[in-house]
Amino acid sequence: MNELDQLLQTAQGEFAAAATPADLENAKARFLGKSGRVTELLKSLAALPVEEKKARGAEINVLKSGIEAALTARRQALADAELELQLKAEALDVSLPGRARGTGGLHPITRAMERIESIFGSMGFDVADGPEIENDWFNFTALNTPEDHPARSMHDTFYIEGGHVLRTHTSPMQIRYAVQHVKKHKALIDAGQPMPEIRVIAPGRTYRVDSDATHSPMFHQVEGLWVGENISFKDLKSVYLNFITSFFETDQLELRFRPSYFPFTEPSAEIDIMFGSGPLKGRWLEVSGSGQVHPQVIRNMGLDPERYIGFAFGSGIDRLAMLRYGVNDLRLFFDGDLRFLSQFK
The missing domain is CATH 1.10.287 (Helix Hairpins)
Known part of the structure; x- marks a missing residue:
């Protein structure tokens, strides 16, 4: 070598x-x-x-x-x-059981809202959606709510710069939907022919300065409107009874109307229900405001109140959900506690 x-x-x-x-x-x-x-x-x-x-x-x-x-x-x-x-x-022990990710579910308010839309859809009602930041005309004036009405108080309404408000109800959709409907069928109206009826619900978020176990600064409401040439309180009672029995899946309940006041309806009534069974049996519970649409509101829709008439109602979706699911504190819907929400999956 x-x-x-x-x-x-x-x-x-x-x-x-x-x-x-x-x-x-x-x-x-x-x-x-x-x-x-x-x-x-x-x-x-x-x-x-x-x-x-x-x-x-x-x-x-x-x-x-x-x-x-x-x-x-x-x-x-x-x-x-x-x-x-x-x-x-860095080895992984592949023999360990997998950690499955939990599946989510719809929020109880969303479930209630979808149920309401489905029920009224089966009765021929459209579903309308509109802005949550409203102007004075649609939120107050067009609904016959004068400037000195308590609803315009700073203690009740969230005001925004520029003369806008966070809508205090979904009732502005009465005017928005009806105005578009009238424009669409203006030729028929001008010719004196029957206009297709206005039949619509408007579910969505609304805002008022209020907060306790049964009220929230942000809450959900569904507004209902039916306008035609011959719509009466009888139709209101029939439609609402059909809705409420379908929503709670029971015929064991009663419906009553109590005289009330709303600027956009005349006459006006509060709607109460009483269950015939269950933990709320025998108690009257307020679930909605309602009435025949005020003639001035009909005019603001672009219609003749001598020819067209209708009814409107407004129900709190949160309250209906509380009754359906047995919830005793409204704030539970908005706390985001998964222990509460997971019950509705």
């Missing part, structure tokens, strides 16, 4: 003995560094004759290639070993 083969064998041995990348780099320096064994051999070529220099140079280059190959192999071996240790440290 000549000296070059012996040097290659020595380098391979030292590389194999290197336990860490740092040890390997130190061993590399002893052979391939600026003062390394191979570098010294290359420098010694300068003193040799030309013919001998070529042969000796080729042998040294073979040696250098062999050492570099051994160095690369050991580097890869150390990297593989380090990766193996890392994989073992």
Whole structure:
């Protein structure tokens, strides 16, 4: 074995003995560094004759290639070993049972709202949606609510710069929907022909300055409107009774109308219900305001109150949901407590 083969064998041995990348780099320096064994051999070529220099140079280059190959192999071996240790440290125990993610569900108010829409849809009512930031005309004036009405008090209404308010009810949709309906059928109206009836509900969020166990600054309401040439209180009672028995899935309840006052209806009435069974049996519970649409409101829709008449009602969706699901505190609907909400999945 000549000296070059012996040097290659020595380098391979030292590389194999290197336990860490740092040890390997130190061993590399002893052979391939600026003062390394191979570098010294290359420098010694300068003193040799030309013919001998070529042969000796080729042998040294073979040696250098062999050492570099051994160095690369050991580097890869150390990297593989380090990766193996890392994989073992970060290994996942795939035999553990999976952690299933819980499935969500609809909020009870959303469930109640969808149920209401479905019931009235089966009776031929459209569902309308409109802005929650309203102007004075639609929220008050068009609904026959004068400037000195208590509803316009700062203690009852959220006012916004520019003369707008957070709508205090979904009743503005009476006017918005009816005005569009009248425009659509203006040719029939002008010709004295019957206009298709206005039959619509408007569910959505509303806002008033109020907060306790049965009231919230933001709450949900469904407004109902039916306008035609011969719509009476009889139709109101029939429609609402059909709705309320379907919503609570029971025929064991009674309906009564109590005289009341609303500026946009005349005559007006509060609607109470009484269950014939269950924990609320025998108690009258207020669930809605209602009445025949006021003639001035009919005019503001663009219709002749001598020809067209109708009824309107407004029910609190939150209150209906409380009765349906047996909830005794309105605030539970808005606290976001999953222990409460998960019961409705």
